[in-house]
Amino acid sequence: MNAPTGILLGTFEPGTPEWDQARAGLCITATEIAAVVGLAPPRWPSAFTLWHKKAGLPVPPFEPSQAMEWGNRLEPAVVQKFSDEHPELLVLETGTWRHAEREWQRATPDRILHHVEDLRHTEGPLPATLLEIKTSPYGGDGWGPSGSDEVPLHYRCQVQWQLDTLGLKACHVAVLISGHDYRTYLVEYDEADAELLRAAAEEFLDSVRRGECPDPDGSQITYDTAKLQAAGRDDTEIDIGPHLADRYRDALDLSRAMDDERRRIAAQILQRMGTARYATSLGQRIAIRTVKEDGTTHSLMPCRTGEKAH
Structure with missing residues:
Protein backbone atom coordinates (compact mmCIF):
# COMPACT_ATOMS: atom_id res chain seq x y z
CA MET A 1 0.00 0.00 0.00
CA ASN A 2 1.03 3.61 -0.48
CA ALA A 3 -0.16 6.89 1.03
CA PRO A 4 -2.54 9.20 -0.87
CA THR A 5 -0.88 11.82 -3.03
CA GLY A 6 -4.12 13.66 -3.86
CA ILE A 7 -5.28 16.83 -2.12
CA LEU A 8 -8.24 16.63 0.26
CA LEU A 9 -10.52 19.59 -0.46
CA GLY A 10 -12.79 18.95 2.51
CA THR A 11 -15.65 16.86 3.84
CA PHE A 12 -19.00 18.14 2.62
CA GLU A 13 -22.56 17.02 3.21
CA PRO A 14 -24.10 15.78 -0.08
CA GLY A 15 -26.54 18.31 -1.51
CA THR A 16 -25.15 21.31 0.38
CA PRO A 17 -23.78 24.40 -1.45
CA GLU A 18 -20.29 23.40 -0.31
CA TRP A 19 -20.73 19.94 -1.84
CA ASP A 20 -21.92 21.45 -5.12
CA GLN A 21 -19.08 23.97 -5.15
CA ALA A 22 -16.46 21.22 -4.76
CA ARG A 23 -17.86 19.54 -7.86
CA ALA A 24 -18.72 22.63 -9.89
CA GLY A 25 -17.01 24.12 -12.92
CA LEU A 26 -14.83 22.42 -15.50
CA CYS A 27 -13.92 19.32 -13.56
CA ILE A 28 -14.73 15.64 -13.89
CA THR A 29 -15.68 13.56 -10.86
CA ALA A 30 -15.58 9.80 -10.39
CA THR A 31 -19.36 9.51 -10.81
CA GLU A 32 -19.16 11.44 -14.11
CA ILE A 33 -16.31 9.65 -15.88
CA ALA A 34 -18.48 6.74 -17.07
CA ALA A 35 -20.71 9.22 -18.93
CA VAL A 36 -17.65 10.84 -20.52
CA VAL A 37 -16.59 7.51 -22.07
CA GLY A 38 -20.15 6.50 -23.02
CA LEU A 39 -20.56 3.77 -20.40
CA ALA A 40 -23.10 5.35 -18.07
CA PRO A 41 -26.16 3.15 -17.42
CA PRO A 42 -29.59 4.48 -18.47
CA ARG A 43 -30.46 5.95 -15.06
CA TRP A 44 -27.24 8.05 -14.97
CA PRO A 45 -26.63 11.39 -16.74
CA SER A 46 -25.55 10.95 -20.36
CA ALA A 47 -22.54 12.60 -22.00
CA PHE A 48 -24.99 15.01 -23.66
CA THR A 49 -26.50 16.02 -20.31
CA LEU A 50 -23.11 16.21 -18.59
CA TRP A 51 -21.78 18.46 -21.37
CA HIS A 52 -24.67 20.90 -20.88
CA LYS A 53 -24.10 20.87 -17.13
CA LYS A 54 -20.41 21.68 -17.53
CA ALA A 55 -21.28 24.41 -20.04
CA GLY A 56 -23.59 26.04 -17.49
CA LEU A 57 -26.72 25.26 -19.51
CA PRO A 58 -30.03 23.92 -18.14
CA VAL A 59 -30.21 20.23 -17.25
CA PRO A 60 -33.01 18.22 -15.63
CA PRO A 61 -32.99 18.39 -11.83
CA PHE A 62 -31.55 15.42 -9.99
CA GLU A 63 -34.33 13.22 -8.67
CA PRO A 64 -33.15 10.35 -6.45
CA SER A 65 -34.91 7.07 -7.06
CA GLN A 66 -36.16 4.66 -4.40
CA ALA A 67 -33.19 2.42 -5.22
CA MET A 68 -30.83 5.33 -4.49
CA GLU A 69 -32.64 6.16 -1.28
CA TRP A 70 -32.37 2.60 0.00
CA GLY A 71 -28.79 2.40 -1.18
CA ASN A 72 -28.00 5.34 1.09
CA ARG A 73 -29.98 3.84 3.97
CA LEU A 74 -28.23 0.49 3.62
CA GLU A 75 -24.71 1.89 3.21
CA PRO A 76 -23.89 1.87 6.97
CA ALA A 77 -24.99 -1.77 7.23
CA VAL A 78 -22.75 -2.79 4.31
CA VAL A 79 -19.84 -0.84 5.82
CA GLN A 80 -20.37 -2.61 9.14
CA LYS A 81 -20.39 -5.99 7.41
CA PHE A 82 -17.10 -5.17 5.69
CA SER A 83 -15.60 -3.99 8.99
CA ASP A 84 -16.73 -7.17 10.74
CA GLU A 85 -14.98 -9.29 8.12
CA HIS A 86 -11.82 -7.13 8.04
CA PRO A 87 -10.81 -6.32 11.63
CA GLU A 88 -7.28 -5.68 10.37
CA LEU A 89 -8.51 -2.57 8.54
CA LEU A 90 -9.56 0.78 9.99
CA VAL A 91 -12.53 2.09 7.99
CA LEU A 92 -12.81 5.88 7.94
CA GLU A 93 -15.10 8.35 6.23
CA THR A 94 -13.36 10.73 3.88
CA GLY A 95 -14.20 13.72 1.69
CA THR A 96 -13.71 15.21 -1.76
CA TRP A 97 -10.24 14.98 -3.28
CA ARG A 98 -8.52 16.42 -6.31
CA HIS A 99 -5.43 15.23 -8.09
CA ALA A 100 -2.19 16.82 -6.89
CA GLU A 101 -1.46 18.28 -10.33
CA ARG A 102 -4.71 18.05 -12.31
CA GLU A 103 -7.07 20.35 -10.43
CA TRP A 104 -9.97 19.34 -12.70
CA GLN A 105 -9.78 15.68 -11.62
CA ARG A 106 -12.02 15.13 -8.56
CA ALA A 107 -13.27 12.14 -6.57
CA THR A 108 -15.27 11.48 -3.41
CA PRO A 109 -14.64 7.88 -2.29
CA ASP A 110 -17.07 6.27 0.15
CA ARG A 111 -14.40 5.28 2.67
CA ILE A 112 -10.63 5.23 3.06
CA LEU A 113 -8.90 2.25 4.68
CA HIS A 114 -5.75 2.03 6.79
CA HIS A 115 -4.14 -1.14 8.08
CA VAL A 116 -4.27 -1.26 11.87
CA GLU A 117 -0.61 -2.34 12.04
CA ASP A 118 0.43 0.77 10.11
CA LEU A 119 -1.08 2.97 12.81
CA ARG A 120 1.48 1.59 15.24
CA HIS A 121 4.55 1.51 13.05
CA THR A 122 4.21 4.14 10.30
CA GLU A 123 5.31 7.74 10.72
CA GLY A 124 3.95 10.47 8.47
CA PRO A 125 1.19 9.88 5.86
CA LEU A 126 -0.46 6.49 6.30
CA PRO A 127 -0.63 3.93 3.50
CA ALA A 128 -4.23 3.49 2.35
CA THR A 129 -6.67 1.71 0.11
CA LEU A 130 -10.25 2.68 -0.74
CA LEU A 131 -13.66 1.17 -0.08
CA GLU A 132 -16.67 1.65 -2.34
CA ILE A 133 -20.13 0.65 -1.13
CA LYS A 134 -22.80 -0.43 -3.62
CA THR A 135 -26.28 -1.94 -3.56
CA SER A 136 -27.89 -3.77 -6.47
CA PRO A 137 -31.58 -4.27 -5.66
CA TYR A 138 -32.55 -5.89 -8.97
CA GLY A 139 -29.97 -8.66 -9.24
CA GLY A 140 -26.32 -9.36 -9.90
CA ASP A 141 -25.92 -8.39 -13.57
CA GLY A 142 -22.29 -7.43 -14.16
CA TRP A 143 -21.12 -8.62 -10.74
CA GLY A 144 -18.74 -11.55 -10.81
CA PRO A 145 -18.00 -14.05 -8.03
CA SER A 146 -17.07 -12.61 -4.66
CA GLY A 147 -13.32 -12.20 -4.29
CA SER A 148 -12.74 -11.39 -7.94
CA ASP A 149 -12.32 -7.98 -9.61
CA GLU A 150 -15.38 -8.42 -11.86
CA VAL A 151 -17.56 -5.36 -11.18
CA PRO A 152 -19.89 -3.60 -13.67
CA LEU A 153 -17.89 -1.58 -16.17
CA HIS A 154 -19.25 1.82 -15.16
CA TYR A 155 -18.25 1.12 -11.56
CA ARG A 156 -14.81 0.03 -12.70
CA CYS A 157 -14.42 3.42 -14.42
CA GLN A 158 -15.47 5.12 -11.19
CA VAL A 159 -12.98 3.14 -9.09
CA GLN A 160 -10.08 3.66 -11.52
CA TRP A 161 -10.78 7.41 -11.49
CA GLN A 162 -10.77 7.48 -7.70
CA LEU A 163 -7.50 5.58 -7.48
CA ASP A 164 -5.89 7.79 -10.12
CA THR A 165 -7.09 10.96 -8.37
CA LEU A 166 -5.80 9.96 -4.94
CA GLY A 167 -2.69 8.18 -6.20
CA LEU A 168 -3.62 4.84 -4.64
CA LYS A 169 -3.24 1.28 -5.88
CA ALA A 170 -6.31 -0.69 -4.78
CA CYS A 171 -9.98 -0.34 -3.91
CA HIS A 172 -12.25 -2.81 -2.14
CA VAL A 173 -15.83 -2.88 -3.41
CA ALA A 174 -18.56 -4.22 -1.13
CA VAL A 175 -22.00 -4.79 -2.65
CA LEU A 176 -25.34 -6.01 -1.33
CA ILE A 177 -27.30 -7.69 -4.14
CA SER A 178 -31.07 -8.22 -3.92
CA GLY A 179 -31.04 -7.34 -0.23
CA HIS A 180 -29.26 -10.51 0.93
CA ASP A 181 -26.33 -11.45 -1.32
CA TYR A 182 -23.20 -9.76 0.08
CA ARG A 183 -20.05 -9.84 -2.04
CA THR A 184 -16.66 -8.13 -2.00
CA TYR A 185 -14.17 -7.39 -4.76
CA LEU A 186 -10.67 -6.01 -5.01
CA VAL A 187 -10.00 -3.72 -7.98
CA GLU A 188 -6.37 -2.79 -8.52
CA TYR A 189 -5.13 0.34 -10.23
CA ASP A 190 -4.65 -0.05 -13.97
CA GLU A 191 -2.39 2.63 -15.41
CA ALA A 192 -3.47 1.98 -19.00
CA ASP A 193 -7.17 2.32 -18.10
CA ALA A 194 -6.43 5.48 -16.14
CA GLU A 195 -4.60 7.03 -19.09
CA LEU A 196 -7.55 6.30 -21.39
CA LEU A 197 -10.00 7.84 -18.91
CA ARG A 198 -7.84 10.94 -18.45
CA ALA A 199 -7.47 11.46 -22.18
CA ALA A 200 -11.24 11.15 -22.67
CA ALA A 201 -11.90 13.58 -19.81
CA GLU A 202 -9.47 16.16 -21.16
CA GLU A 203 -11.02 15.95 -24.62
CA PHE A 204 -14.50 16.24 -23.12
CA LEU A 205 -13.59 19.37 -21.16
CA ASP A 206 -11.92 20.83 -24.27
CA SER A 207 -15.16 20.22 -26.19
CA VAL A 208 -17.01 22.25 -23.57
CA ARG A 209 -14.54 25.11 -23.99
CA ARG A 210 -14.92 24.93 -27.78
CA GLY A 211 -18.70 24.81 -27.55
CA GLU A 212 -18.83 21.49 -29.46
CA CYS A 213 -21.67 19.46 -27.99
CA PRO A 214 -21.64 15.64 -28.35
CA ASP A 215 -24.36 14.03 -30.43
CA PRO A 216 -27.51 13.11 -28.51
CA ASP A 217 -28.04 9.48 -27.58
CA GLY A 218 -31.39 7.75 -27.14
CA SER A 219 -31.71 8.07 -23.36
CA GLN A 220 -34.62 9.76 -21.63
CA ILE A 221 -32.35 12.19 -19.80
CA THR A 222 -30.78 13.33 -23.08
CA TYR A 223 -34.24 14.01 -24.52
CA ASP A 224 -35.25 15.87 -21.35
CA THR A 225 -32.03 17.93 -21.54
CA ALA A 226 -32.68 18.85 -25.18
CA LYS A 227 -36.19 20.05 -24.28
CA LEU A 228 -34.76 22.50 -21.74
CA GLN A 229 -32.44 24.30 -24.15
CA ALA A 230 -35.04 26.56 -25.77
CA ALA A 231 -37.54 28.72 -23.87
CA GLY A 232 -40.45 30.34 -25.67
CA ARG A 233 -41.74 29.90 -29.20
CA ASP A 234 -41.26 31.91 -32.39
CA ASP A 235 -43.72 31.64 -35.26
CA THR A 236 -40.95 30.54 -37.61
CA GLU A 237 -39.86 27.47 -39.58
CA ILE A 238 -36.48 25.69 -39.51
CA ASP A 239 -35.32 23.49 -42.40
CA ILE A 240 -33.82 20.35 -40.80
CA GLY A 241 -32.86 18.79 -44.12
CA PRO A 242 -34.13 15.62 -45.81
CA HIS A 243 -31.73 13.23 -44.02
CA LEU A 244 -32.89 14.12 -40.49
CA ALA A 245 -36.50 14.35 -41.65
CA ASP A 246 -36.36 10.85 -43.16
CA ARG A 247 -34.74 9.42 -40.01
CA TYR A 248 -37.51 10.95 -37.91
CA ARG A 249 -40.24 9.48 -40.12
CA ASP A 250 -38.51 6.09 -40.14
CA ALA A 251 -38.23 6.14 -36.35
CA LEU A 252 -41.94 6.91 -36.02
CA ASP A 253 -42.83 4.08 -38.39
CA LEU A 254 -40.54 1.67 -36.49
CA SER A 255 -42.01 2.74 -33.15
CA ARG A 256 -45.56 2.12 -34.36
CA ALA A 257 -44.56 -1.26 -35.77
CA MET A 258 -42.85 -2.24 -32.51
CA ASP A 259 -45.89 -1.14 -30.50
CA ASP A 260 -48.10 -3.28 -32.70
CA GLU A 261 -45.77 -6.28 -32.30
CA ARG A 262 -45.55 -5.80 -28.52
CA ARG A 263 -49.34 -5.70 -28.20
CA ARG A 264 -49.70 -8.77 -30.46
CA ILE A 265 -47.26 -10.83 -28.40
CA ALA A 266 -48.76 -9.60 -25.12
CA ALA A 267 -52.20 -10.71 -26.30
CA GLN A 268 -50.79 -14.15 -27.16
CA ILE A 269 -49.22 -14.45 -23.71
CA LEU A 270 -52.46 -13.38 -21.98
CA GLN A 271 -54.35 -15.92 -24.08
CA ARG A 272 -52.01 -18.65 -22.79
Whole structure:
Protein backbone atom coordinates (compact mmCIF):
# COMPACT_ATOMS: atom_id res chain seq x y z
CA MET A 1 0.00 0.00 0.00
CA ASN A 2 1.03 3.61 -0.48
CA ALA A 3 -0.16 6.89 1.03
CA PRO A 4 -2.54 9.20 -0.87
CA THR A 5 -0.88 11.82 -3.03
CA GLY A 6 -4.12 13.66 -3.86
CA ILE A 7 -5.28 16.83 -2.12
CA LEU A 8 -8.24 16.63 0.26
CA LEU A 9 -10.52 19.59 -0.46
CA GLY A 10 -12.79 18.95 2.51
CA THR A 11 -15.65 16.86 3.84
CA PHE A 12 -19.00 18.14 2.62
CA GLU A 13 -22.56 17.02 3.21
CA PRO A 14 -24.10 15.78 -0.08
CA GLY A 15 -26.54 18.31 -1.51
CA THR A 16 -25.15 21.31 0.38
CA PRO A 17 -23.78 24.40 -1.45
CA GLU A 18 -20.29 23.40 -0.31
CA TRP A 19 -20.73 19.94 -1.84
CA ASP A 20 -21.92 21.45 -5.12
CA GLN A 21 -19.08 23.97 -5.15
CA ALA A 22 -16.46 21.22 -4.76
CA ARG A 23 -17.86 19.54 -7.86
CA ALA A 24 -18.72 22.63 -9.89
CA GLY A 25 -17.01 24.12 -12.92
CA LEU A 26 -14.83 22.42 -15.50
CA CYS A 27 -13.92 19.32 -13.56
CA ILE A 28 -14.73 15.64 -13.89
CA THR A 29 -15.68 13.56 -10.86
CA ALA A 30 -15.58 9.80 -10.39
CA THR A 31 -19.36 9.51 -10.81
CA GLU A 32 -19.16 11.44 -14.11
CA ILE A 33 -16.31 9.65 -15.88
CA ALA A 34 -18.48 6.74 -17.07
CA ALA A 35 -20.71 9.22 -18.93
CA VAL A 36 -17.65 10.84 -20.52
CA VAL A 37 -16.59 7.51 -22.07
CA GLY A 38 -20.15 6.50 -23.02
CA LEU A 39 -20.56 3.77 -20.40
CA ALA A 40 -23.10 5.35 -18.07
CA PRO A 41 -26.16 3.15 -17.42
CA PRO A 42 -29.59 4.48 -18.47
CA ARG A 43 -30.46 5.95 -15.06
CA TRP A 44 -27.24 8.05 -14.97
CA PRO A 45 -26.63 11.39 -16.74
CA SER A 46 -25.55 10.95 -20.36
CA ALA A 47 -22.54 12.60 -22.00
CA PHE A 48 -24.99 15.01 -23.66
CA THR A 49 -26.50 16.02 -20.31
CA LEU A 50 -23.11 16.21 -18.59
CA TRP A 51 -21.78 18.46 -21.37
CA HIS A 52 -24.67 20.90 -20.88
CA LYS A 53 -24.10 20.87 -17.13
CA LYS A 54 -20.41 21.68 -17.53
CA ALA A 55 -21.28 24.41 -20.04
CA GLY A 56 -23.59 26.04 -17.49
CA LEU A 57 -26.72 25.26 -19.51
CA PRO A 58 -30.03 23.92 -18.14
CA VAL A 59 -30.21 20.23 -17.25
CA PRO A 60 -33.01 18.22 -15.63
CA PRO A 61 -32.99 18.39 -11.83
CA PHE A 62 -31.55 15.42 -9.99
CA GLU A 63 -34.33 13.22 -8.67
CA PRO A 64 -33.15 10.35 -6.45
CA SER A 65 -34.91 7.07 -7.06
CA GLN A 66 -36.16 4.66 -4.40
CA ALA A 67 -33.19 2.42 -5.22
CA MET A 68 -30.83 5.33 -4.49
CA GLU A 69 -32.64 6.16 -1.28
CA TRP A 70 -32.37 2.60 0.00
CA GLY A 71 -28.79 2.40 -1.18
CA ASN A 72 -28.00 5.34 1.09
CA ARG A 73 -29.98 3.84 3.97
CA LEU A 74 -28.23 0.49 3.62
CA GLU A 75 -24.71 1.89 3.21
CA PRO A 76 -23.89 1.87 6.97
CA ALA A 77 -24.99 -1.77 7.23
CA VAL A 78 -22.75 -2.79 4.31
CA VAL A 79 -19.84 -0.84 5.82
CA GLN A 80 -20.37 -2.61 9.14
CA LYS A 81 -20.39 -5.99 7.41
CA PHE A 82 -17.10 -5.17 5.69
CA SER A 83 -15.60 -3.99 8.99
CA ASP A 84 -16.73 -7.17 10.74
CA GLU A 85 -14.98 -9.29 8.12
CA HIS A 86 -11.82 -7.13 8.04
CA PRO A 87 -10.81 -6.32 11.63
CA GLU A 88 -7.28 -5.68 10.37
CA LEU A 89 -8.51 -2.57 8.54
CA LEU A 90 -9.56 0.78 9.99
CA VAL A 91 -12.53 2.09 7.99
CA LEU A 92 -12.81 5.88 7.94
CA GLU A 93 -15.10 8.35 6.23
CA THR A 94 -13.36 10.73 3.88
CA GLY A 95 -14.20 13.72 1.69
CA THR A 96 -13.71 15.21 -1.76
CA TRP A 97 -10.24 14.98 -3.28
CA ARG A 98 -8.52 16.42 -6.31
CA HIS A 99 -5.43 15.23 -8.09
CA ALA A 100 -2.19 16.82 -6.89
CA GLU A 101 -1.46 18.28 -10.33
CA ARG A 102 -4.71 18.05 -12.31
CA GLU A 103 -7.07 20.35 -10.43
CA TRP A 104 -9.97 19.34 -12.70
CA GLN A 105 -9.78 15.68 -11.62
CA ARG A 106 -12.02 15.13 -8.56
CA ALA A 107 -13.27 12.14 -6.57
CA THR A 108 -15.27 11.48 -3.41
CA PRO A 109 -14.64 7.88 -2.29
CA ASP A 110 -17.07 6.27 0.15
CA ARG A 111 -14.40 5.28 2.67
CA ILE A 112 -10.63 5.23 3.06
CA LEU A 113 -8.90 2.25 4.68
CA HIS A 114 -5.75 2.03 6.79
CA HIS A 115 -4.14 -1.14 8.08
CA VAL A 116 -4.27 -1.26 11.87
CA GLU A 117 -0.61 -2.34 12.04
CA ASP A 118 0.43 0.77 10.11
CA LEU A 119 -1.08 2.97 12.81
CA ARG A 120 1.48 1.59 15.24
CA HIS A 121 4.55 1.51 13.05
CA THR A 122 4.21 4.14 10.30
CA GLU A 123 5.31 7.74 10.72
CA GLY A 124 3.95 10.47 8.47
CA PRO A 125 1.19 9.88 5.86
CA LEU A 126 -0.46 6.49 6.30
CA PRO A 127 -0.63 3.93 3.50
CA ALA A 128 -4.23 3.49 2.35
CA THR A 129 -6.67 1.71 0.11
CA LEU A 130 -10.25 2.68 -0.74
CA LEU A 131 -13.66 1.17 -0.08
CA GLU A 132 -16.67 1.65 -2.34
CA ILE A 133 -20.13 0.65 -1.13
CA LYS A 134 -22.80 -0.43 -3.62
CA THR A 135 -26.28 -1.94 -3.56
CA SER A 136 -27.89 -3.77 -6.47
CA PRO A 137 -31.58 -4.27 -5.66
CA TYR A 138 -32.55 -5.89 -8.97
CA GLY A 139 -29.97 -8.66 -9.24
CA GLY A 140 -26.32 -9.36 -9.90
CA ASP A 141 -25.92 -8.39 -13.57
CA GLY A 142 -22.29 -7.43 -14.16
CA TRP A 143 -21.12 -8.62 -10.74
CA GLY A 144 -18.74 -11.55 -10.81
CA PRO A 145 -18.00 -14.05 -8.03
CA SER A 146 -17.07 -12.61 -4.66
CA GLY A 147 -13.32 -12.20 -4.29
CA SER A 148 -12.74 -11.39 -7.94
CA ASP A 149 -12.32 -7.98 -9.61
CA GLU A 150 -15.38 -8.42 -11.86
CA VAL A 151 -17.56 -5.36 -11.18
CA PRO A 152 -19.89 -3.60 -13.67
CA LEU A 153 -17.89 -1.58 -16.17
CA HIS A 154 -19.25 1.82 -15.16
CA TYR A 155 -18.25 1.12 -11.56
CA ARG A 156 -14.81 0.03 -12.70
CA CYS A 157 -14.42 3.42 -14.42
CA GLN A 158 -15.47 5.12 -11.19
CA VAL A 159 -12.98 3.14 -9.09
CA GLN A 160 -10.08 3.66 -11.52
CA TRP A 161 -10.78 7.41 -11.49
CA GLN A 162 -10.77 7.48 -7.70
CA LEU A 163 -7.50 5.58 -7.48
CA ASP A 164 -5.89 7.79 -10.12
CA THR A 165 -7.09 10.96 -8.37
CA LEU A 166 -5.80 9.96 -4.94
CA GLY A 167 -2.69 8.18 -6.20
CA LEU A 168 -3.62 4.84 -4.64
CA LYS A 169 -3.24 1.28 -5.88
CA ALA A 170 -6.31 -0.69 -4.78
CA CYS A 171 -9.98 -0.34 -3.91
CA HIS A 172 -12.25 -2.81 -2.14
CA VAL A 173 -15.83 -2.88 -3.41
CA ALA A 174 -18.56 -4.22 -1.13
CA VAL A 175 -22.00 -4.79 -2.65
CA LEU A 176 -25.34 -6.01 -1.33
CA ILE A 177 -27.30 -7.69 -4.14
CA SER A 178 -31.07 -8.22 -3.92
CA GLY A 179 -31.04 -7.34 -0.23
CA HIS A 180 -29.26 -10.51 0.93
CA ASP A 181 -26.33 -11.45 -1.32
CA TYR A 182 -23.20 -9.76 0.08
CA ARG A 183 -20.05 -9.84 -2.04
CA THR A 184 -16.66 -8.13 -2.00
CA TYR A 185 -14.17 -7.39 -4.76
CA LEU A 186 -10.67 -6.01 -5.01
CA VAL A 187 -10.00 -3.72 -7.98
CA GLU A 188 -6.37 -2.79 -8.52
CA TYR A 189 -5.13 0.34 -10.23
CA ASP A 190 -4.65 -0.05 -13.97
CA GLU A 191 -2.39 2.63 -15.41
CA ALA A 192 -3.47 1.98 -19.00
CA ASP A 193 -7.17 2.32 -18.10
CA ALA A 194 -6.43 5.48 -16.14
CA GLU A 195 -4.60 7.03 -19.09
CA LEU A 196 -7.55 6.30 -21.39
CA LEU A 197 -10.00 7.84 -18.91
CA ARG A 198 -7.84 10.94 -18.45
CA ALA A 199 -7.47 11.46 -22.18
CA ALA A 200 -11.24 11.15 -22.67
CA ALA A 201 -11.90 13.58 -19.81
CA GLU A 202 -9.47 16.16 -21.16
CA GLU A 203 -11.02 15.95 -24.62
CA PHE A 204 -14.50 16.24 -23.12
CA LEU A 205 -13.59 19.37 -21.16
CA ASP A 206 -11.92 20.83 -24.27
CA SER A 207 -15.16 20.22 -26.19
CA VAL A 208 -17.01 22.25 -23.57
CA ARG A 209 -14.54 25.11 -23.99
CA ARG A 210 -14.92 24.93 -27.78
CA GLY A 211 -18.70 24.81 -27.55
CA GLU A 212 -18.83 21.49 -29.46
CA CYS A 213 -21.67 19.46 -27.99
CA PRO A 214 -21.64 15.64 -28.35
CA ASP A 215 -24.36 14.03 -30.43
CA PRO A 216 -27.51 13.11 -28.51
CA ASP A 217 -28.04 9.48 -27.58
CA GLY A 218 -31.39 7.75 -27.14
CA SER A 219 -31.71 8.07 -23.36
CA GLN A 220 -34.62 9.76 -21.63
CA ILE A 221 -32.35 12.19 -19.80
CA THR A 222 -30.78 13.33 -23.08
CA TYR A 223 -34.24 14.01 -24.52
CA ASP A 224 -35.25 15.87 -21.35
CA THR A 225 -32.03 17.93 -21.54
CA ALA A 226 -32.68 18.85 -25.18
CA LYS A 227 -36.19 20.05 -24.28
CA LEU A 228 -34.76 22.50 -21.74
CA GLN A 229 -32.44 24.30 -24.15
CA ALA A 230 -35.04 26.56 -25.77
CA ALA A 231 -37.54 28.72 -23.87
CA GLY A 232 -40.45 30.34 -25.67
CA ARG A 233 -41.74 29.90 -29.20
CA ASP A 234 -41.26 31.91 -32.39
CA ASP A 235 -43.72 31.64 -35.26
CA THR A 236 -40.95 30.54 -37.61
CA GLU A 237 -39.86 27.47 -39.58
CA ILE A 238 -36.48 25.69 -39.51
CA ASP A 239 -35.32 23.49 -42.40
CA ILE A 240 -33.82 20.35 -40.80
CA GLY A 241 -32.86 18.79 -44.12
CA PRO A 242 -34.13 15.62 -45.81
CA HIS A 243 -31.73 13.23 -44.02
CA LEU A 244 -32.89 14.12 -40.49
CA ALA A 245 -36.50 14.35 -41.65
CA ASP A 246 -36.36 10.85 -43.16
CA ARG A 247 -34.74 9.42 -40.01
CA TYR A 248 -37.51 10.95 -37.91
CA ARG A 249 -40.24 9.48 -40.12
CA ASP A 250 -38.51 6.09 -40.14
CA ALA A 251 -38.23 6.14 -36.35
CA LEU A 252 -41.94 6.91 -36.02
CA ASP A 253 -42.83 4.08 -38.39
CA LEU A 254 -40.54 1.67 -36.49
CA SER A 255 -42.01 2.74 -33.15
CA ARG A 256 -45.56 2.12 -34.36
CA ALA A 257 -44.56 -1.26 -35.77
CA MET A 258 -42.85 -2.24 -32.51
CA ASP A 259 -45.89 -1.14 -30.50
CA ASP A 260 -48.10 -3.28 -32.70
CA GLU A 261 -45.77 -6.28 -32.30
CA ARG A 262 -45.55 -5.80 -28.52
CA ARG A 263 -49.34 -5.70 -28.20
CA ARG A 264 -49.70 -8.77 -30.46
CA ILE A 265 -47.26 -10.83 -28.40
CA ALA A 266 -48.76 -9.60 -25.12
CA ALA A 267 -52.20 -10.71 -26.30
CA GLN A 268 -50.79 -14.15 -27.16
CA ILE A 269 -49.22 -14.45 -23.71
CA LEU A 270 -52.46 -13.38 -21.98
CA GLN A 271 -54.35 -15.92 -24.08
CA ARG A 272 -52.01 -18.65 -22.79
CA MET A 273 -52.02 -17.43 -19.16
CA GLY A 274 -55.72 -17.43 -18.42
CA THR A 275 -56.03 -16.46 -14.74
CA ALA A 276 -52.35 -17.13 -13.90
CA ARG A 277 -50.33 -14.36 -12.27
CA TYR A 278 -46.94 -15.08 -13.86
CA ALA A 279 -45.77 -16.18 -17.29
CA THR A 280 -42.58 -18.25 -17.05
CA SER A 281 -40.02 -19.88 -19.35
CA LEU A 282 -37.06 -22.15 -18.56
CA GLY A 283 -37.43 -21.54 -14.84
CA GLN A 284 -37.59 -17.76 -15.03
CA ARG A 285 -40.47 -15.33 -14.68
CA ILE A 286 -41.04 -13.43 -17.91
CA ALA A 287 -44.15 -11.32 -17.24
CA ILE A 288 -46.67 -10.59 -14.49
CA ARG A 289 -50.41 -10.15 -15.04
CA THR A 290 -52.09 -7.52 -12.86
CA VAL A 291 -55.87 -7.43 -12.45
CA LYS A 292 -58.62 -4.91 -11.78
CA GLU A 293 -61.08 -5.14 -8.89
CA ASP A 294 -63.42 -7.27 -11.01
CA GLY A 295 -60.63 -9.76 -11.79
CA THR A 296 -60.15 -8.84 -15.44
CA THR A 297 -56.66 -8.05 -16.68
CA HIS A 298 -55.30 -4.58 -15.98
CA SER A 299 -51.91 -4.98 -17.65
CA LEU A 300 -49.10 -7.36 -18.55
CA MET A 301 -45.75 -6.14 -17.22
CA PRO A 302 -42.24 -7.56 -17.75
CA CYS A 303 -40.51 -9.16 -14.78
CA ARG A 304 -36.95 -8.29 -13.81
CA THR A 305 -34.28 -10.11 -15.79
CA GLY A 306 -33.23 -13.27 -14.00
CA GLU A 307 -36.22 -13.42 -11.63
CA LYS A 308 -36.68 -17.10 -10.90
CA ALA A 309 -39.99 -18.95 -11.06
CA HIS A 310 -41.10 -20.67 -7.84
